Amino acid sequence: MNETALVRLKLHWFRSHELAEFELISEPVVLFGANGAGKTNILEAISLLAPGRGLRRATYQEVGQRNSDQPWAINAELKLPDGDFSVGTGLDGQSNRRLVRIDGSNSTAGALGRLLRQVWLTPAQDRIFSGPRGTRLRFFDRLVFSLFPDHGKAVSSYEKAMRGRQKLLDEGSSDPAWLSGLEQQMAGFGANMIINRDQVILRLRSQVKARNDSAFPQAELELQSDADLAVTSKTEITEVAAWLLDGFAATRNIDAKAGRTLSGPHRADLAVSWPAKQMPASDCSTGEQKALLVGLTLAHARAVTADSNSSPPLILLDEACAHLDVDRRAALIDELCQLKGQAWLTGTDRNLFTKFANKAQFFEVSETGITRA
Ligand SMILES: Nc1ncnc2c1ncn2[C@@H]1O[C@H](COP(=O)(O)OP(=O)(O)OP(=O)(O)O)[C@@H](O)[C@H]1O
């Protein structure tokens, strides 16, 4: 029996769904149906029960139903180890801003993110190992964010201060007080980012190691950066901040010349490899890369479950079985059944999920609606 689950979900005017309603128990949920039926849209709606733009990174305007002026809304009943909560979010038609409610009171997306943790995997992440560094770093920061909900704020505040500093440098401003004020902000938020990321790498490594019987590869993870400061578990955040501050002050001239900030935590990269094959993830086959990614997602879900500050996460897996062979599909389902958070899976064919037997709730999604199957 899962400790974290959605036991009711209702979407209004959300993308292709004018109205979609689910009455659930805490077991895993499988959504199957033809291409374009609206399966991913449902996972995307769940992913908006968190701060940010959800698993497609869409704007709040984009997720509203096209050709309708009705504002979209998502409401859910949540079962958590601490009790039951009624949560909701949607667009306020008047202000065009997102509203969040928890147990009938106005709240914030941040509060929702602290209450309900989520882990997700989408087909767009399939190219994460061979794609651009910035996309990979954003993917990793999302993993960090489910363990440290304030990480997102640290990243956005760091980037804002960095843009401000770069603007001053581009304009040739030499106001040292202004520059160093912004650099102090960058150093403070940047140190936070470095420490959070380092913690998450350690936790992911230990979760990967803990399942050396897994059918998914034992990935090796490392966060590479231009920083030559070795952060250990004993490094104080103030030390990191002081070191960053010195670095920013020393690179004003070269950053001014380059027109961008050449060093700092925004330049980090996540390096993933498969040590048993002595292969960087980017050189693995499509199916192997998917297996590495699924393994990393499961390790992430276990790391969130093990975190004493959080409840087990909801696990949203869009098309996760697509490139997996039959043994790995069965292994994925076995591992999901051992986690304490409800998993939501999509696929075009119900047969991809036979290993669940009667341990999951199946729904067929079609243009005409959603039917329990
Ligand atoms: N804002 C919107 N308003 C109305 N319909 C939309 C909106 N955005 C997307 N759609 C439509 O929603 C439909 C379902 O999309 P979705 O991605 O959920 O399909 P899916 O079931 O996941 O399909 P696949 O198996 O191909 O991944 C698509 O036909 C898409 O064009």
Ligand SMILES: [Mg+2]
């Ligand atoms: Mg889809």
